[in-house]
Amino acid sequence: MAAEMTFDAVDAAKGASLGDLPEWDLSDLYPSPESQQLKDDIADLDARVADFAGRYQGKLADLTPAQMLEAIQAYEQIDIIGGRIMSYAGLCYYQNTTDAARAKMLGDLQGRITDITTPLVFFSLEFNRIPDETYEAVFTAPDGPARYKPVFDRMRAMRPHQLSDELEQFLHDNSVVGAAAWNRLFDETTAALEFEVEGETLGMEATLNLLTEHDRAKREAAAKALAKVFGDNVKLFARIHNTLAKEKAIEDKWRKMPTPQYGRHLSNHVEPEVVEALRNAVTAAYPRLSHRYYALKAKWLGLDKLQVWDRNAPLPTDAPRTIGWDEARDTVLGAYGDFAPRLAELAQPFFDKGWIDAGVKPGKAPGAFAHPTVVTVHPYVLLNYLGKPRDVMTLAHELGHGVHQRLAADQGELLASTPLTLAETASVFGEMLTFRALLARTSDPAQKKALLAGKVEDMINTVVRQIAFYDFECKLHAARAEGELTPEDINALWMSVQAESLGPVFEFMPGYETFWTYVPHFVHSPFYVYAYAFGDGLVNALYAAYEDGLPDFQQKYFDLLAAGGSKHHSELLAPFGLDASDPAFWDKGLSMIEGFIDELEALEE
Incomplete structure (x- = not known):
């Protein structure tokens, strides 16, 4: 009961500073x-x-x-x-x-x-x-x-x-x-986890949020609290992963799937070689992207080595600021409207009609999503909004999904669903529009640097981190094929991809090896994660075409979203002069991240 009271107190304090946070009205369903x-x-x-x-x-x-x-x-x-x-x-x-x-x-x-x-x-x-x-x-x-x-x-x-x-x-x-029961066990376990941080009892979402605090001691305390609780529960999470990976292997064997990833590629309607080209392009770019950026960040923070609790730390010059709900709404709708008034019109009802559930509450599912429901109703967006700049980007992201789902609904129930590789298009594009709008109206060099750094970190989290996650899953399923995995076995696989992707500037605290335990995609949607990197690379290439002044870009973009699952990615990208099977396509997307890091280095001079 005391834990619940702590949750409520934190929630009430946050709610007062964030404004009137919307809740779902599910009566449009029942x-x-x-x-x-x-x-x-x-x-x-x-x-x-x-x-x-x-x-x-x-x-x-x-x-x-x-x-x-x-x-x-x-x-x-x-x-x-x-x-x-x-x-x-x-x-x-x-x-x-x-x-x-x-x-x-x-x-x-x-x-x-x-x-x-x-x-x-x-x-x-x-x-x-x-x-x-x-x-x-x-x-x-x-x-x-x-x-x-x-x-x-x-x-x-x-x-x-x-x-x-x-x-x-x-x-x-x-x-x-089978899988559905293990999924529920995972969801209910993670939702009920409690973390003691500096005398406060917090849920997982609020604890993870502390990793973006200015106060380094608070970030460290949160990271250590996460590690302790994940460590205490690692046997259960190992059992869940062992069981689901084995169940998948058995079904894959009966279905004669050539690899554990193959079923996901089939459902995504994407060729394995296209995913391999993406994966190879990103891993080859680790030194130019994450390694280079985090070395810069260590310098900004005045550190020789970064700890895991520094990965998402704000810059010292980035004044901590809580962004109220109304400002977040106006920022995103303004950015959407500047691109095309129709985009803002499609997003507006989410705010006006109870289609968003924004507040952090006890027992609420962590993270964020946009659920399309069915084409005869409308999508619903879940957030855990705490007023951070990243939360504004999450709002832009999930609203992008919601707009995409509304446009695709005209295809009908069977054709509206978009393969995962294209499902992230509107969400990541919405984030980019919002970021560009914020950057354009920022003249203060320190704020500009903080914005750019935040965007680079988001892109690294979307591209580098998700491909590292994909590699972890590939290793996990390959290792499980050889036999039961102990928690220590899974921990070692996790650390192998973390060290490779984050680079030599990082030190890893004891306990970080268990941070694979809380990632829901590994449980709910095996090999889903590469879709994020696919979507980010695709959007970066699309955005480059937009900046280059491609004729009728807005109409072509709406046509792409409205197509839902009715066309292959090659057909949808053709009007933009893009081809995802071309390795140079991915390099174009990655070069946009490099360009932002170049801008950050230039601000140092």
Whole structure:
């Protein structure tokens, strides 16, 4: 109880200085967990699934183009209803993951929806058995489902990795007690962790936030508190990672996936060699980017060596300032509007209609995200806003996702979803717009230096750090294939990539080896992390085209976002004269980070 009171006191103090922080209004999904509308939708879903299975199971290969279109549209409606129900349950849960009633609702609905949708397992399996010539004829006919072809092309790319109907149904049914259960254990464990920092009891988000404080002693205390709690829980986190990596290896073996990463590349609709080109370009650039920047930072901080609690420290000349919510909103909307009024118009309802949950609260999920829900509703953005400049950038980032999701919604439920490699485009672009707007109106050299340094650090965190994370995952899954991993084994893998990516200016405190434990992407979305680096490199190349005055850039940009998942990355980048399979493409993006470091060095002279 005392811990909760401490949380509330910190929250109240913060809230007073930040202004009126918005909370979600989830009534656009359902009025309440007990609402008749929710019960009706569950019953409707059950009826629609039974009807769909009865009408189409065993008959997909014989459908005419018009009948196939009708089947896909019926399937899409089922997807929308199920997605609406689970979005509501998930968002309620993320508002307070330690609340037993919310956790029970999520668990019960996951089980219920899994049971209801089990009869749909036949759809993708049977679909992938349709002969190629039949498939092409149906999906190119004028009265057929041609617009849905990109979705089903991606589905059919899984054909070599498809199991028997019985096995696929077993995996579907078993998912609730498999990966999903371990995911929930991870979420509930991390949400409940408490850290003692200088006499205060804090949650993980607030403790991580202290690593950006001006006071070096406070940063050190926070880092050591994190290390202690992560160390105390490392056995549980090692068990979660061992189990999930082994489960993935078993499924990959049955599906004949050539590598642990291959499934992610397939779902991202990106070629393994493109990801390899990105990874190689970034690791080759470590000395020119992170090593060089952190050596500069050590000089600014007056240190021979940097400790891990210095990595995200503000510059000594950067006056600490809390940015209220209203200023953050106006800054981001202003930057969006300067690029294109339509961009600001798309972002405005998030602030006005309860689509953002911004405050730090006990039990609330850490981090930030934009959840698209379903195309018939709208996205919701979660933040843990504490008034730091980085929090303003996070707002710009998540609003970019939200705008992207709103624009792509016109594609319909099946086509709106964007592969992860392109899903970061609008978010990182939104950050860049906001940064450029702030930089343009800053004349004070010290503030300019602080802004530039903050941006470089964000880009290093997005590109260098995420590729290091990707390398860590690759090493983790390769090592797990050889046998069970002890916590010490995983710690050693983590430290190998950290030392390589951060460079020789860093010293690593005892306990830092356990900091892999809290990264949710390793648990929820294996190999997701390279999408951040992909997105940053892609946006840097896009932004260079914008600065070079590419004709009709804004319209081309909106067209890219509105395409959702309906086109391959090569088609989407062609109007900008860009090609992600060209190694020079990634160097162009990395050179923008180098250019910012050059500017910082010039400010030293």
